[in-house]
Amino acid sequence: xxxxxxxxxxxxxxxxxxxxxxxxxAAALLGSAIALAVVLVLSLGLGARQRSPAEVWxxxxxxxxxxxxxVHQMRLPRTLLGLLAGVALGVAGGxxxxxxxxxxxxxxxxxxxxxxxxAVATAxxxxxxxxxxxxxxxxxxxxxxxxxxxYAVGGGRxxxxxxxxxxxxxxxxxxxxxxxxTMLLDSASLETMRFWTVGSLASxxxxxxxxxxxxxxxxxxxxxxxxxxxxxxxxxxxSARSLGAHPARVRAGAIVAVTLLCGAATAACGPIVFVGLMxxxxxxxxxxxxxxxxxxxxxxxxxxxxxxxxxxxRLVARPGELQAGIVTAVLGGPLFLYFVRRKVRA
Amino acid sequence: xxxxxxxxxxxxxxxxxxxxxxxxxxxxxFGVLAVGGGDYPMSPSDVVRTVLGGGSPxxxxxxxxxxxxRVVTAxxxxxxxxxxxxxxxxxxRNPLGSPDLLGFTQGxxxxxxxxxxTGGGSAALAGGAVLGGVVTGAVIYALAWRGGLHGHRLVxxxxxxxxxxxxxxxxxxxxGRLMEAARAMLWLTGSLDGRGWEDVLPLLVAMAVLAPVVLxxxxxxxxxxxxxxxxxxxxxxxxxxxxLVLLGAAVLLTSLAAAAAGPVxxxxxxxxxxxxxxxxxxxxxxxxxxxxxAALLTGADLAAQRLFAGHQLPVGVVTGVLGGGYLVWLLAxxxxxxxx
Numbered sequence: 001x002x003x004x005x006x007x008x009x010x011x012x013x014x015x016x017x018x019x020x021x022x023x024x025x026a027a028a029l030l031g032s033a034i035a036l037a038v039v040l041v042l043s044l045g046l047g048a049r050q051r052s053p054a055e056v057w058x059x060x061x062x063x064x065x066x067x068x069x070x071v072h073q074m075r076l077p078r079t080l081l082g083l084l085a086g087v088a089l090g091v092a093g094g095x096x097x098x099x100x101x102x103x104x105x106x107x108x109x110x111x112x113x114x115x116x117x118x119a120v121a122t123a124x125x126x127x128x129x130x131x132x133x134x135x136x137x138x139x140x141x142x143x144x145x146x147x148x149x150x151y152a153v154g155g156g157r158x159x160x161x162x163x164x165x166x167x168x169x170x171x172x173x174x175x176x177x178x179x180x181x182t183m184l185l186d187s188a189s190l191e192t193m194r195f196w197t198v199g200s201l202a203s204x205x206x207x208x209x210x211x212x213x214x215x216x217x218x219x220x221x222x223x224x225x226x227x228x229x230x231x232x233x234x235x236x237x238x239s240a241r242s243l244g245a246h247p248a249r250v251r252a253g254a255i256v257a258v259t260l261l262c263g264a265a266t267a268a269c270g271p272i273v274f275v276g277l278m279x280x281x282x283x284x285x286x287x288x289x290x291x292x293x294x295x296x297x298x299x300x301x302x303x304x305x306x307x308x309x310x311x312x313x314r315l316v317a318r319p320g321e322l323q324a325g326i327v328t329a330v331l332g333g334p335l336f337l338y339f340v341r342r343k344v345r346a
Numbered sequence: 347x348x349x350x351x352x353x354x355x356x357x358x359x360x361x362x363x364x365x366x367x368x369x370x371x372x373x374x375x376f377g378v379l380a381v382g383g384g385d386y387p388m389s390p391s392d393v394v395r396t397v398l399g400g401g402s403p404x405x406x407x408x409x410x411x412x413x414x415x416r417v418v419t420a421x422x423x424x425x426x427x428x429x430x431x432x433x434x435x436x437x438x439r440n441p442l443g444s445p446d447l448l449g450f451t452q453g454x455x456x457x458x459x460x461x462x463x464t465g466g467g468s469a470a471l472a473g474g475a476v477l478g479g480v481v482t483g484a485v486i487y488a489l490a491w492r493g494g495l496h497g498h499r500l501v502x503x504x505x506x507x508x509x510x511x512x513x514x515x516x517x518x519x520x521x522g523r524l525m526e527a528a529r530a531m532l533w534l535t536g537s538l539d540g541r542g543w544e545d546v547l548p549l550l551v552a553m554a555v556l557a558p559v560v561l562x563x564x565x566x567x568x569x570x571x572x573x574x575x576x577x578x579x580x581x582x583x584x585x586x587x588x589x590l591v592l593l594g595a596a597v598l599l600t601s602l603a604a605a606a607a608g609p610v611x612x613x614x615x616x617x618x619x620x621x622x623x624x625x626x627x628x629x630x631x632x633x634x635x636x637x638x639x640a641a642l643l644t645g646a647d648l649a650a651q652r653l654f655a656g657h658q659l660p661v662g663v664v665t666g667v668l669g670g671g672y673l674v675w676l677l678a679x680x681x682x683x684x685x686x
Contacts (some may be wrong), residue, residue: 085651104502107511162498166440167677169447169505174673176512177611177666180535184660187528194527198516249652273509322517331514333506338491340502 003260009063018262020180025293028286034299043079043307044071047314073206080209082127082307083200086321088216088261090302093222094283094295095261098256099151103281103339104161108273111171115146116266118175124196125182125189132208132268137214139267144259146171150220151255171301199272201310212264219260220299227254227291234289273304274332281339359626362634365624369637373424376534376644381409383651410543419541419606419639420647420661422549426603428639429560429612429632430596432621436568436630437589437596438497441680444615445600452511453482455534459518462530471533472545472605479601480627482507484533487593490671495589536610536646536662549602556595559631561625569629610643610662612669617642627632 044060045051051059051067060076082332091108096105096112104190107113119142123129126277130139153167177195185188196203237247279302280294287293306324307333313322349480356364382388388396395401396409409524438448445451457478461471468570487495490503515534516685519527571578575585598636600614615637621631624638643661646668 071350082446109505149674149677153681157532160498162501165438165505166442166501169508170507170673170677171443173447173611174666174670177662178670180531181663181666183531184535184663187524190528190531194516194519194531198513273513282601323520325514326517329510329526331515332512336506336509337503340499340506341492 012180021288025287025290025297028035028177028283029293029297031301032297032304035214035304039304040079040083042080043311044075046311047075053217057258060344072229077206077209077303078201078310079307082310083303084209084212084216084277085201085265085272086303086306087220087276087299088265089306090279090298091245091295092258092261092296093264093302094280095223095226095230095258095293096276097280098234098291099251099258099332100164101234102161102164104277105163106274106277107258108271108276109165110146110150110168111144111173111175112143112150112258112262113266113273114116114172114175114179115142115144115149116140116263117271118142118178120144120196120267121179121182121189125185132211132279134262136211140215140263143263143266144255146175146317147259147262153253166206177185195323196270197322199213199270201269201306201319201324202323203324208268212268215260215264218298219257219264222253222257223295226257227295230254230291231289250338262332272328274328274336277304278332278335318330352396355437358625360624360668362627362631364636365621365634369624369634372656373421373637373641373644375464375559376641377421380417380648380651381413383648384408384413414540415543415546416538416647417644419546419549420538420644422546422553423538423603423610424617424639424641424643425636426549426553426599426639427610427613428617428621428642429636430599430603431569431594431639432618432630432635433560433633434614435593437592437620438501439572439651440497440501441619441676442615443497444594444612445502446611446614447508447651448501449507449511450504450597450600451467451609452481452508452515454601455515455609456482456511458483458533458608459515459530462526462533463522465526469544472548473573475605476548476601479597479604481595482511483593483601487590489588493592494586497521503526518555518618532660533608533660536606536608536659536665536676539658539660543608545606549606552598552602556599557636557685560595561593561636564588564595565630565632568632569593572629611666612672613639613643613646613665616660616669616672666671 041056044056045053045168051068051070055065055067056071059071062068073289092107093105096107096110097103100103108245116139120135123135123138124249129135137174149171150168153164179193183193183290229240229250231243232240232243235243240247240250279298283294283297283301287297306328309327310324313324313327318324369668378390382390382393388405388409392401392405395407396405397414403408435441435443435446437443451527454475455477455478457474460478461474466474486500486503486507490496490500492499499601519530561615567578567583570574570581570583571585580584585596618631618635620642621634621638625631625634643665646664647661650661650664653659653664
């Protein structure tokens with residue numbers, strides 16, 4: 001899919017066209033950054049009680065302001081969590097689509113988030129672990145195991161989208177039936193896990209975001225460093241080798257990056273689908289398939305989507321709220337179906 | 347079909363019938379053992395005598411009112427799921443194309459959860475499961491239709507529907523109180539505890555009507571369609587009409603099975619594979635798959651009751667664990683054979 005897009009092989013493009021393309025990419029990057037800033041302010045300001053941007057500003061920096069407690073205790077941790085998880089899922093989705101050379105790759109649909117969930121369910125249900133520090137190592141192990149499995153099924157020689165997606169669905173089904181089984185064992189883990197498995201930013205505490213940061217930063221840096229070799233890999237292993245890339249090393253590095261990003265994001269806010277699918281598609285339409293532009297743009301736009309979904313969930317179900325994972329599933333699902341109907345011929 | 351001798355010296359058709367009969371016999375043995383076990387143990391001969399009408403009043407009550415409905419439910423649910431799974435795998439031409447991966451089961455679950463959260467009884471729950479499954483099946487069919495129904499699009503639309511419905515189901519689980527959530531979770535896993543005749547009856551009727559239609563009416567055209575739509579059309583099969591009938595039957599069987607026992611995972615996926623290994627015949631192997639499914643679920647339920655003394659597991663846990671292991675092996679084997 002990625003390979004077939006004409007702009008992929010952009011070498012002989014005439015100079016003016018290239019300049020125009022770069023201008024467009026820069027504009028996309030700038031637009032994404034502005035959108036992210038807007039959503040950050042909205043996420044701090046909207047909720048059970050609305051605050052104007054000015055009040056948010058005072059709430060952030062003025063300890064005597066009326067909004068200080070709400071902003072610092074509740075909305076800031078949640079917004080930071082959404083920002084980090086969004087970056088992680090979006091970049092992981094982009095890397096996976098490049099790695100599997102498959103437009104339907106998404107850490108949620110292919111079962112990587114479910115792998116992290118199953119490991120967390122084991123930790124919470126059977127071993128009694130109950131904090132992010134405890135969860136995250138299990139989540140990373142689970143995500144790593146499924147990443148390797150998905151790569152074994154879909155990497156290297158490209159699988160067709162339908163087959164890869166079906167393999168992912170099967171992995172998902174197996175892991176969720178395991179998660180359900182652990183929830184049956186005792187009602188205490190059911191009580192916590194039933195909220196966690198839908199994927200929500202609501203559980204955010206001050207320290208969660210701080211603890212996630214090293215994992216996500218490491219994953220992000222690794223992904224960005226791999227952008228150029230991933231471009232080469234899109235041309236096929238032989239061409240990639242002749243361009244100086246080491247396909248096996250690049251793939252191993254990409255799996256590590258995806259594991260770090262998905263594992264940390266899932267440990268903090270539960271399995272969230274479709275963010276990693278939708279954002280790279282949107283970004284590819286804006287910047288073209290060059291990973292060096294795509295991945296940064298994904299990192300800026302994915303949190304817009306996740307935080308937007310979270311804010312929407314807070315607004316539509318007031319005074320309660322709809323978890324962000326449900327909003328992304330309900331918004332992303334139809335988009336996925338549209339994409340399938342448009343692109344996949346018999 | 348030309349008569350082709352294969353290992354064992356039987357024709358493929360004879361072998362399929364033999365496999366079906368063998369599995370059915372195995373299912374009955376499991377059933378007799380399951381009826382005989384429990385707080386009031388009975389020997390297999392006592393069980394058979396009581397089922398045939400020669401037991402004491404106490405034995406009569408225990409067998410006919412308490413234990414037999416559960417075994418019959420297991421037999422029928424296993425058979426229905428396996429038949430539906432074999433039909434789906436043939437329709438989408440992929441060994442992983444089973445209804446629990448393509449959204450149909452999640453539709454049933456959404457309907458049932460809606461009933462649980464609003465506090466409905468068990469009859470309403472079964473109704474919700476059937477309705478949810480049928481509506482989801484119709485929506486998936488409509489979305490996947492584009493000048494005809496084709497395997498790839500059905501798979502992808504189904505996976506999209508699964509992802510959406512998983513989100514919806516998770517939300518419904520968080521809405522209820524803890525007691526309701528626990529009941530919903532037990533249902534979602536799939537369990538045969540405390541089944542009575544009234545739970546079996548709808549599925550029994552559906553199997554009595556739909557199984558002959560699928561097994562006798564559609565098996566041959568379905569096998570021909572596996573060779574390609576154009577060839578099938580040339581041989582006089584109305585491909586799209588056949589798909590509609592088969593999809594409708596499979597969706598009904600899946601939803602009614604879910605209504606009777608909950609969405610028991612992996613029976614629909616594994617039973618057709620096991621059947622194909624035993625018959626060594628290509629094609630959908632519908633009859634053998636159906637009987638294998640019945641044996642698989644009765645065996646799994648027997649294991650679920652006996653595996654841990656004094657502690658009964660829901661049958662869905664057993665099929666989930668077995669199915670998950672099988673799946674990993676299958677993915678590896680498929681990968682090696684270049685089919686994924």
